[in-house]
Amino acid sequence: MNDLKYTADHEWAYLDDDIVTVGITDFAQDQLGELVYVELPEAGIEVSVGQEVVVIESVKAAGDIKSPVKGSVVEVNSALNDDPEKVNADPTGEGWFYRVRIVSPSDLDELMDEAAYQEFIATLD
Amino acid sequence: MKQTPLYELHTALGAKMVSFAGYEMPLQYPLGILFEHRQVRTSAGLFDVSHMGQATVFGDDSARLLETVLPANLLELPNGSQRYSFFTNDTGGILDDLMIYRLDDRYTLVVNASNKEADFALLQNLCGDTVEFESMINHALLALQGPQACSALQRLSPGIQKLPFMGAKQVLISGISCTVTRSGYTGEDGFEISVGASDALDLARNLLELPEVEAVGLGARDSLRLEAGLCLHGNDIGPNTSPVEAGLQWAIPRCRRTQGSRCGGFPGADRILAEIDNGAMRRRVGIRPDGKAPVRAHAELLNADGIQIGEVSSGGFGPSMNAPVAMGYVSREYSTSGTALHALVRNKPLPVSVCAMPFSPHRYHTKEKKE
Numbered sequence: 298m299n300d301l302k303y304t305a306d307h308e309w310a311y312l313d314d315d316i317v318t319v320g321i322t323d324f325a326q327d328q329l330g331e332l333v334y335v336e337l338p339e340a341g342i343e344v345s346v347g348q349e350v351v352v353i354e355s356v357k358a359a360g361d362i363k364s365p366v367k368g369s370v371v372e373v374n375s376a377l378n379d380d381p382e383k384v385n386a387d388p389t390g391e392g393w394f395y396r397v398r399i400v401s402p403s404d405l406d407e408l409m410d411e412a413a414y415q416e417f418i419a420t421l422d
Numbered sequence: 423m424k425q426t427p428l429y430e431l432h433t434a435l436g437a438k439m440v441s442f443a444g445y446e447m448p449l450q451y452p453l454g455i456l457f458e459h460r461q462v463r464t465s466a467g468l469f470d471v472s473h474m475g476q477a478t479v480f481g482d483d484s485a486r487l488l489e490t491v492l493p494a495n496l497l498e499l500p501n502g503s504q505r506y507s508f509f510t511n512d513t514g515g516i517l518d519d520l521m522i523y524r525l526d527d528r529y530t531l532v533v534n535a536s537n538k539e540a541d542f543a544l545l546q547n548l549c550g551d552t553v554e555f556e557s558m559i560n561h562a563l564l565a566l567q568g569p570q571a572c573s574a575l576q577r578l579s580p581g582i583q584k585l586p587f588m589g590a591k592q593v594l595i596s597g598i599s600c601t602v603t604r605s606g607y608t609g610e611d612g613f614e615i616s617v618g619a620s621d622a623l624d625l626a627r628n629l630l631e632l633p634e635v636e637a638v639g640l641g642a643r644d645s646l647r648l649e650a651g652l653c654l655h656g657n658d659i660g661p662n663t664s665p666v667e668a669g670l671q672w673a674i675p676r677c678r679r680t681q682g683s684r685c686g687g688f689p690g691a692d693r694i695l696a697e698i699d700n701g702a703m704r705r706r707v708g709i710r711p712d713g714k715a716p717v718r719a720h721a722e723l724l725n726a727d728g729i730q731i732g733e734v735s736s737g738g739f740g741p742s743m744n745a746p747v748a749m750g751y752v753s754r755e756y757s758t759s760g761t762a763l764h765a766l767v768r769n770k771p772l773p774v775s776v777c778a779m780p781f782s783p784h785r786y787h788t789k790e791k792k793e
Contacts, residue, residue: 330455330641331454333456333716333746334714334715334739334746336715352768356641356645356738356739356741357449357455357641359716359718378714
């Protein structure tokens with residue numbers, strides 16, 4: 298998956314046809330520490346760009362995931378309910394949060410590509 | 423930003439460093455907070471707690487003068503014994519909580535890092551012709567905690583297993599001169615080891631070479647003490663909470679209470695003793711969320727009518743319980759174990775219940791089982 302797009306809040310989005318999968322980056326999971334709780338949205342709800350849709354809690358702190366795209370949630374990764382540590386182990390794979398059927402693919406144009414994101418996190422340390 | 427004598431060891435071990443009370447401290451090592459937590463519950467962990475304040479008060483009148491600021495029995499404290507106590511203010515609040523141990527005529531206090539300047543100033547004020555104060559700034563403090571701490575340490579310090587819970591002793595550990603107490607902040611058996619700063623690195627390396635021992639950071643220190651129901655000053659206790667509200671009256675001996683031989687005589691005694699006799703209006707209690715979402719400090723606690731009757735003071739995930747745990751203050755009528763309440767988290771009322779602490783049973787090295 299080298300076509301990931303990124304937000305400045307360390308979410309990633311992956312577009313496949315009209316479905317976008319959303320998760321957090323390796324950088325984000327490392328900063329957060331081991332996750333102990335994930336609260337996923339309900340499938341079927343409509344989300345807008347920037348809407349807080351997932352709550353995550355690590356051993357250290359709580360955080361939220363803002364949707365990088367607008368659309369309806371078609372699937373959530375309910376395996377995370379019992380095993381939130383999957384996000385730490387495989388943030389861009391098994392640790393995905395939810396999938397959205399998007400309205401406008403141009404939502405992703407606002408996001409950073411891999412090179413831009415790597416450059417961005419390099420400025421954070 | 424200050425560093426402890428073990429700073430280079432932390433970075434060499436790959437610790438994630440954070441700023442805490444003016445020090446750069448290890449939050450966690452590569453093993454991670456959950457692993458480090460379980461390491462201390464099942465084997466042994468080594469903590470650098472050199473940021474904490476250590477100071478000694480000595481001289482003829484030390485015990486009597488210390489009793490004017492601490493509701494403790496220091497005049498009768500046996501040599502080589504340690505007690506938990508706290509500095510109180512005039513309104514009966516807790517300025518800081520601390521450990522104090524006696525070795526001959528010297529009383530050494532271990533206080534919280536964030537309060538140490540104020541504590542030291544308070545102690546300095548006590549001193550005069552007969553009593554002196556010495557801050558141990560050239561000392562490090564290590565904590566070795568866990569069910570295997572003793573069997574491990576014994577190999578470097580034969581005989582250490584005879585030290586009783588809350589005992590204090592000067593010993594050699596792999597030839598390094600140390601002062602050891604059998605106490606800690608995890609609910610497990612273990613030791614706190616005071617050592618000269620120049621020997622701290624050698625000592626820490628020797629302890630980490632023991633196969634039972636892994637380095638443990640502040641992250642796990644917090645989850646361990648939370649599960650053990652132990653207070654963090656600044657969160658669970660502070661200038662606006664009294665020892666009785668906090669459920670710490672066990673630390674105030676009979677001789678300092680109403681009708682005791684040295685009744686009162688410490689700041690805020692009127693309120694504190696009245697609360698011991700009559701109860702406090704609010705109490706610190708354990709809180710167990712029914713669900714999986716952690717409930718953290720400052721979450722409002724609501725009764726069945728949705729009225730706020732308390733607030734969470736500490737909370738998070740309890741790795742040993744594999745569930746969220748918290749503690750907080752509630753009005754006295756809601757403090758009975760089993761009381762159903764709600765905690766307001768992200769504006770949602772989550773069901774929680776009041777419960778007894780500790781969440782994870784204490785496993786101190788005591789002869790009789792407590793309670």
